[in-house]
Amino acid sequence: MQQKFVHQEKRARILQTATQCFADHGFAATTIAEVAKASGVSFGSVFTYFSTKDTLFRCAVLEPLEEMKRVFLDIDVQAPPSLTVQHLITKHLKFISEHGVYLRVAQHVIAQSALFPSLFNELDAFHLQFKNTLQPIITDGQCAGEFEATDPGLVATAYLSFLIGVRLAHPDAPGSPLWDDMRVLAFRLFGPIVQ
Amino acid sequence: MQQKFVHQEKRARILQTATQCFADHGFAATTIAEVAKASGVSFGSVFTYFSTKDTLFRCAVLEPLEEMKRVFLDIDVQAPPSLTVQHLITKHLKFISEHGVYLRVAQHVIAQSALFPSLFNELDAFHLQFKNTLQPIITDGQCAGEFEATDPGLVATAYLSFLIGVRLAHPDAPGSPLWDDMRVLAFRLFGPIVQ
Amino acid sequence: MQQKFVHQEKRARILQTATQCFADHGFAATTIAEVAKASGVSFGSVFTYFSTKDTLFRCAVLEPLEEMKRVFLDIDVQAPPSLTVQHLITKHLKFISEHGVYLRVAQHVIAQSALFPSLFNELDAFHLQFKNTLQPIITDGQCAGEFEATDPGLVATAYLSFLIGVRLAHPDAPGSPLWDDMRVLAFRLFGPIVQ
Amino acid sequence: MQQKFVHQEKRARILQTATQCFADHGFAATTIAEVAKASGVSFGSVFTYFSTKDTLFRCAVLEPLEEMKRVFLDIDVQAPPSLTVQHLITKHLKFISEHGVYLRVAQHVIAQSALFPSLFNELDAFHLQFKNTLQPIITDGQCAGEFEATDPGLVATAYLSFLIGVRLAHPDAPGSPLWDDMRVLAFRLFGPIVQ
DNA sequence: GATGAATGAGGATTCATTCAT
DNA sequence: TATGAATGAATCCTCATTCAT
The missing domain is CATH 1.10.357.10 (Tetracycline Repressor, domain 2)
Incomplete structure (x- = not known):
């Protein structure tokens, strides 16, 4: 239960950061590394929550x-x-x-x-x-x-x-x-x- | 003089095509190869008329x-x-x-x-x-x-x-x-x- | 004693599945996740029984x-x-x-x-x-x-x-x-x- | 004409090197970087001659x-x-x-x-x-x-x-x-x- | 000028391994 | 012991730019 909560919280943080990046630079010019860094998670973790960059964008929209x-x-x-x-x-x-x-x-x-x-x-x-x-x-x-x-x-x-x-x-x-x-x-x- | 005219006409064609591509896909997702092909000019020619991709975008804007x-x-x-x-x-x-x-x-x-x-x-x-x-x-x-x-x-x-x-x-x-x-x-x- | 038996049975199942995967896709193209799924064990369990992918392959051979x-x-x-x-x-x-x-x-x-x-x-x-x-x-x-x-x-x-x-x-x-x-x-x- | 010859010669060299690598390490464990280095061409050049790694393998076979x-x-x-x-x-x-x-x-x-x-x-x-x-x-x-x-x-x-x-x-x-x-x-x- | 091959830096994605629970 | 999220190194592929012809 606690797990699930942490998981959702982290996912939300990544999504919010990504939304900001997409807004500022557009889809193509936004890099996953940039999102990861700004979210304070590791590079690979972004893919744990969003399987592809496209998925991340879809969710952001x-x-x-x-x-x-x-x-x-x-x-x-x-x-x-x-x-x-x-x-x-x-x-x-x-x-x-x-x-x-x-x-x-x-x-x-x-x-x-x-x-x-x-x-x-x-x-x-x-x-x-x-x-x-x-x-x-x-x-x-x-x-x-x-x-x-x-x-x-x-x-x-x-x-x-x-x-x-x-x-x-x-x-x-x-x-x-x-x-x-x-x-x-x-x-x-x-x-x-x-x- | 005739030369100059041909030159300008080719430049204009590239710029128009590029504008269309930038409008459709944005700056980052537009490739020079794509512009060249759609303009009917060779890949290298785009650089003859516009020294960099940024320059091309600047002109288009x-x-x-x-x-x-x-x-x-x-x-x-x-x-x-x-x-x-x-x-x-x-x-x-x-x-x-x-x-x-x-x-x-x-x-x-x-x-x-x-x-x-x-x-x-x-x-x-x-x-x-x-x-x-x-x-x-x-x-x-x-x-x-x-x-x-x-x-x-x-x-x-x-x-x-x-x-x-x-x-x-x-x-x-x-x-x-x-x-x-x-x-x-x-x-x-x-x-x-x-x- | 019963424990030991269960342990061995699980290990054997993983090894058998892995052997099939290695045979079908080779060493490099076989993933631990794939072996775990096909064996019906959790991802982490594969590492409980075989410390590395190389070890798993060695045992299979x-x-x-x-x-x-x-x-x-x-x-x-x-x-x-x-x-x-x-x-x-x-x-x-x-x-x-x-x-x-x-x-x-x-x-x-x-x-x-x-x-x-x-x-x-x-x-x-x-x-x-x-x-x-x-x-x-x-x-x-x-x-x-x-x-x-x-x-x-x-x-x-x-x-x-x-x-x-x-x-x-x-x-x-x-x-x-x-x-x-x-x-x-x-x-x-x-x-x-x-x- | 000379161009074409050079082109073919370079392609053949890459293909031969790649065949050796595929034979030694298999498809998955062969990297393009390795083929490029062994062929004496740049990384990108491999893709000039073979659009994907799969294509390279197909040609080698x-x-x-x-x-x-x-x-x-x-x-x-x-x-x-x-x-x-x-x-x-x-x-x-x-x-x-x-x-x-x-x-x-x-x-x-x-x-x-x-x-x-x-x-x-x-x-x-x-x-x-x-x-x-x-x-x-x-x-x-x-x-x-x-x-x-x-x-x-x-x-x-x-x-x-x-x-x-x-x-x-x-x-x-x-x-x-x-x-x-x-x-x-x-x-x-x-x-x-x-x- | 025109052409397109050569280059390599940059980016998405995968996956073995670790580790906290 | 069992689990699966976290990590980041490794790799394929793209593409702007350069340059020889």
Whole structure:
């Protein structure tokens, strides 16, 4: 039992270090030796926990994706719709501000989809799920006269693209005021109607 | 003279091919042999035109940046400011829709700034120049009551981030209707006031 | 006492599995992990019974050699010599037909004598002992006019080479009729004189 | 043209060295670095000529096989059949005495057929061709009353096994008298009838 | 200039051996 | 004794760069 715990703890440390390296240097320029050293484990130990470098990368991409799904796909619907959207925006910006390292790894996959087809598909599926989850809220808001009438799919796409772009363009630490400031800008994409 | 022309044409072909490879596989996973083959030139010829792989990458990043500067930094000011902004948006979206390959290379530099510090600085300087160029227009629009009062630097940042995000999230061909559709969404970031 | 028995049984199982692996893949391409798995024991246990991989190989080569010596060096002399030889041939072919796995391991040592000098010496010594044991019988047969006059050492060498060659060239199961059929061919090497 | 010649000469040198190493240490225990050093070429150059270690091994096994086929499958039929057989034996023993290194590599493939299935099939096909080529001669000899009546396939098999066994059991240099002495022993396998 | 063979440093992966539990 | 995680040396292979033709 104790064993198992130690094992998991060590695995997590390697994975976290590797994620940082992948984010900083990309897949190809990250070496296992570098990950091992930064993790404080021996070279061979990395292979004890992750059979290949590809496996390590897969885990770095897919495991945090589960948490991201929980944050982005579980929507707490409230009235009115515009309030729901504002809460979402706050939650989303908080998440991306805190997970910059992971998101840079994910961008690597998106930018070089040809190199990581199966990982790309996973991320693309998430993208689609997110759009499908967000659209009904947008539609509700438009019906309620809170948002301008625009293709909800387009709005969802634009919003997600905006989040991606903000994250990529700003390697800032989580504490930066930027993330709070961006909330109002993000909200504009939904076409709020001033009453 | 004829010689010179042939020389330039060959160089351009190599650079274009290399840009495509860098965009698809990143810097580290692109090999000179691959570029040579795809360019239809001999292996050794790549080194005749570009002394090192780094040089080739630098050229792939910096040369198109000049064209990008012309498009993004030369602003044709018109009245009213909101019209200027709309023209800019059209021009910008057109550019990014047509230069997807180059922009993926640039994203590579941004995402892995630690690997390419001098290139990153060039792109970052462009980012700053762009913001400095755009801000006066935004300020004018706000003064004219066309845009809501918001930190103009924040708006410029949000807008550029949006462009980056849309480009990264959509590997679509230039012909997609997405690029036209996004114009209205982009415009919303400026906080247009309906009159 | 019971303990000891279990110990020996486990050791024997590991050694048998290892012999099969060494025969199939050679020394270098056989891994301890593979032997452990195929033996149904834990990885570490292999080292409990055999301190190194070399030791395991040595045991796989030398322990069955004792049995082989009993079969090949204990000659039951009968009259006439040609009958003795025929009985030997039968016994030898039976042995090699039943010990194909072991003999492939031994061939490994012979073929790569530079890698296993001490093991090679053991096998070579056996070779010599065998020749020395066989020669008197051949000489007797020649004196009795049953075999043509030929250098007895040459005949013994040819006969042992024949046994080795038949075994190497035929991975057949023990039940194959080949082994019986070869008896008459083996006998010819002794130069029997038809009366 | 000169280029091509140099190229072939270098390739041949690497292949010859590699064959010696494979014969001495087997496939797994032979390192590319060792082959490179012994060949007097750089490590990387080995890969210029042979893309992988497996390819190098394949070439070491298959290329000399062509010469072996010429020697073993082209039979110069003469009268009487027993004379043909004696000439064959002389030719064969000469070949194996001179190609000990190659034959040890081939034995490696035979002994570990599971590791090299496609190479094993090539050698096995040769084995079969050889038997099919030899059988008619044996049958002729038996019809002419020169050889005892025995299954010709069995005789051919026994003879080839004998050649293999003699070669494996004797790492002697070509000049050894053994090879000449063995001719009469080999001939006995055909069951010559003294007249 | 054009070509492609030569070089060797660098990196992923394997695996015998050790050792803590 | 039994187990299997930890270690790092060893090895195959890649590829940027050099250079002779």
